[in-house]
Amino acid sequence: MSDRRSRPADTGLVAALAERLASVLSPERGPYPLHAPDLGPEEAHAVADCVASGWVSTAGDRTHNFEAALAAATGAAHVVATASGTAALHAGLVAAGIGPGDEVLMPALNVVATANAVAHAGAVPHFVEVEETGLGVDVAALAQWLDTATVVRHGVRRNRVTGRPVRALVVMHCLGHPVDLDAAAALARDTGLILVRTPPRLSAARTGMARSAATGCSPPCPSTATR
Numbered sequence: 001m002s003d004r005r006s007r008p009a010d011t012g013l014v015a016a017l018a019e020r021l022a023s024v025l026s027p028e029r030g031p032y033p034l035h036a037p038d039l040g041p042e043e044a045h046a047v048a049d050c051v052a053s054g055w056v057s058t059a060g061d062r063t064h065n066f067e068a069a070l071a072a073a074t075g076a077a078h079v080v081a082t083a084s085g086t087a088a089l090h091a092g093l094v095a096a097g098i099g100p101g102d103e104v105l106m107p108a109l110n111v112v113a114t115a116n117a118v119a120h121a122g123a124v125p126h127f128v129e130v131e132e133t134g135l136g137v138d139v140a141a142l143a144q145w146l147d148t149a150t151v152v153r154h155g156v157r158r159n160r161v162t163g164r165p166v167r168a169l170v171v172m173h174c175l176g177h178p179v180d181l182d183a184a185a186a187l188a189r190d191t192g193l194i195l196v197r198t199p200p201r202l203s204a205a206r207t208g209m210a211r212s213a214a215t216g217c218s219p220p221c222p223s224t225a226t227r
């Protein structure tokens with residue numbers, strides 16, 4: 001066994017983390033189902049319909065209607081459905097110009113899809129602090145870090161330690177807690193970062209002025225990139 005595998009877990013730290021998470025997630029409500037599908041006769045009928053029509057892949061009326069409904073629900077000018085949340089994130093990052101050598105900021109409490117999509121685009125995930133009430137990115141701490149740990153040279157913001165361009169911030173609405181998108185968008189605007197959102201598990205939630213998610217979307221999920 002490697003040293004890493006044989007290292008004992010820090011039970012104190014694990015217990016402290018569990019306690020903090022429980023305090024945010026209201027333990028009296030009991031366990032929170034993750035990825036629990038809510039499928040009934042309507043979905044079964046829709047699947048049978050697809051099979052009968054032969055349109056079972058990336059095109060067809062159902063896909064187009066879904067994209068149109070999502071555009072209407074979110075106010076997005078363009079919507080492209082993908083086969084997975086990871087694919088949506090990857091497409092969003094590449095469409096936003098993220099590529100090899102770029103550094104992409106994301107909350108440390110996250111789904112692995114975010115880091116996978118960034119790595120798949122050739123960029124480097126950089127995990128940042130999470131705030132305790134909503135479990136999303138700590139915008140104030142990030143603002144401070146950007147101020148002290150990055151420098152803008154020739155119009156490019158770089159990490160002083162790694163020297164890499166810090167190009168984007170991916171925010172995630174953790175377990176249905178809406179991130180303060182207005183604050184994240186303002187920080188991105190002020191610091192020249194591209195803002196990418198990955199909002200599954202949040203149905204038409206609103207945070208302040210910003211509509212933050214898509215109706216009826218557990219993964220596969222929409223991701224959007226905005227400057």
Ligand SMILES: Cc1ncc(COP(=O)(O)O)c(C=O)c1O
Nearest residue numbers: 084085086111113198200219220
């Ligand atoms: C917030 C978020 N983004 C992206 C994904 C990735 O979705 P998929 O598993 O469909 O690739 C998930 C899945 O858990 C997710 O919760």
